[in-house]
Structure formats: structure tokens, C-alpha cells
Amino acid sequence: MDALTAIRSRRTIKAFTGAALPRAQVEALVDAACWAPNHRLAQPWRFRLLDQPAIARLGGFLQATPAIAAVPDPHKGAAKLAKLLERLGSLGALVMVGWERAADPAIDLEDHAAAAAAVQNLCLAATAAGLGSFWSTNPALSHPLTLGWCGLDPARQGFLGAIWLGTPAESPAPPPRKAVTDVAGWV
Numbered sequence: 348m349d350a351l352t353a354i355r356s357r358r359t360i361k362a363f364t365g366a367a368l369p370r371a372q373v374e375a376l377v378d379a380a381c382w383a384p385n386h387r388l389a390q391p392w393r394f395r396l397l398d399q400p401a402i403a404r405l406g407g408f409l410q411a412t413p414a415i416a417a418v419p420d421p422h423k424g425a426a427k428l429a430k431l432l433e434r435l436g437s438l439g440a441l442v443m444v445g446w447e448r449a450a451d452p453a454i455d456l457e458d459h460a461a462a463a464a465a466v467q468n469l470c471l472a473a474t475a476a477g478l479g480s481f482w483s484t485n486p487a488l489s490h491p492l493t494l495g496w497c498g499l500d501p502a503r504q505g506f507l508g509a510i511w512l513g514t515p516a517e518s519p520a521p522p523p524r525k526a527v528t529d530v531a532g533w534v
């Protein structure tokens with residue numbers, strides 16, 4: 348698949364067949380992520396990889412941790428968590444992405460940008476491999492306790508998102524994009 352086809356056909360996929368992704372395939376996607384541009388060769392991205400057994404253990408942790416089960420709405424928390432757990436059960440793998448925070452705000456902003464580019468690389472590589480991906484900042488998955496459980500350190504690492512991966516069980520229509528003339532102008 349050529350780059351432009353991957354860029355245009357990548358869609359946010361939230362429904363998966365339940366087929367497992369081999370660890371080697373997930374690692375190949377992370378390798379593609381690591382070819383993103385990054386200033387000072389900081390390579391600030393950090394990845395925590397969850398195969399299906401780890402995703403199941405994560406689900407157990409989320410359920411057993413009231414501070415997480417209640418986010419973002421203490422009243423609807425249980426229902427939202429049940430929906431999340433159901434969806435997580437269909438994933439082939441999950442990749443949690445963080446970046447190493449820099450003390451200098453300008454460098455930190457650049458490192459965040461580099462890590463975001465790495466996420467897009469990962470999602471495009473997944474598309475090219477016929478896989479679905481979903482860049483999620485779900486509050487339960489973004490919770491500092493969840494990050495710590497996954498092996499990220501919220502004290503010194505920021506969080507880009509949880510990247511859901513798997514065999515797509517849906518093919519959503521592309522959401523609209525603004526015209527180039529609405530977002531770009533020649534100087």
C-alpha cells in the first residue's frame with residue numbers, strides 16, 4: 348500500500364473481531380513508529396505493549412480499582428467501564444504510548460510532537476498491514492493508576508494515548524475534512 352492510500356484509508360476502528368495479534372507484528376508496528384522525525388534525536392516515545400492476556404489482566408485491574416471505575420462520571424462510571432471492558436475484549440493488542448517529559452517547555456512541546464508523529468506512523472503501518480487502529484484517550488485508560496499499572500511513570504512521562512489494534516469488524520465512512528482552502532493559504 349502506498350503512503351497516500353494508507354493516510355487516506357486509515358480510519359478510527361473501535362470494533363474488532365477478537366483475533367490475536369502476534370507479538371512480532373506488534374513489535375514491527377512499534378518499529379515503524381520509531382522512524383518518526385524527532386528533534387535532537389531525543390526519541391522521546393515510550394511504548395508499553397499488551398497482548399490479549401495482558402489486556403484481560405488490565406480489565407481486571409480497572410474493575411478492581413474504584414478510583415478508575417468511577418471516572419469520568421461517578422454515576423455512569425460502572426456502565427461506561429462495562430462498555431470499555433467489552434470493547435477491550437475484542438482487541439488483538441493494545442499499545443500504550445507515552446513520552447519522556449523534558450524540563451524545558453519548548454523541548455517538551457517538541458518531544459510531545461515527535462511522539463504524536465510516532466503514533467501516526469504506528470496507525471498508518473497498521474492500516475498498511477490490513478489492521479484497524481484507534482487512538483484513544485479514554486479517561487480510564489489515561490488514569491495515572493492505569494499508566495502506572497502498565498509501567499509508565501506519570502511523574503516523568505506524559506501520555507499520548509492507548510492505541511487499540513486488531514482485525515477490523517467495521518468499516519466506518521470517512522468523517523468529513525475541511526477543504527485545503529479552509530485551512531491553508533499561500534503567503
Ligand SMILES: Cc1cc2nc3c(=O)[nH]c(=O)nc-3n(C[C@H](O)[C@H](O)[C@H](O)COP(=O)(O)O)c2cc1C
Pocket residue numbers: 357358359360482483484485507508521522
Ligand atoms: C489525541 C487523540 C485522542 C483521541 N481520543 C479519542 C477518544 O478518546 N475517543 C474517541 O472516540 N476518539 C478519539 N480520537 C479519535 C478521533 O475521534 C478520530 O480520529 C476522528 O473522529 C477522525 O476519525 P478518523 O480517525 O477515522 O479519521 C482521538 C484522536 C486523537 C488524535
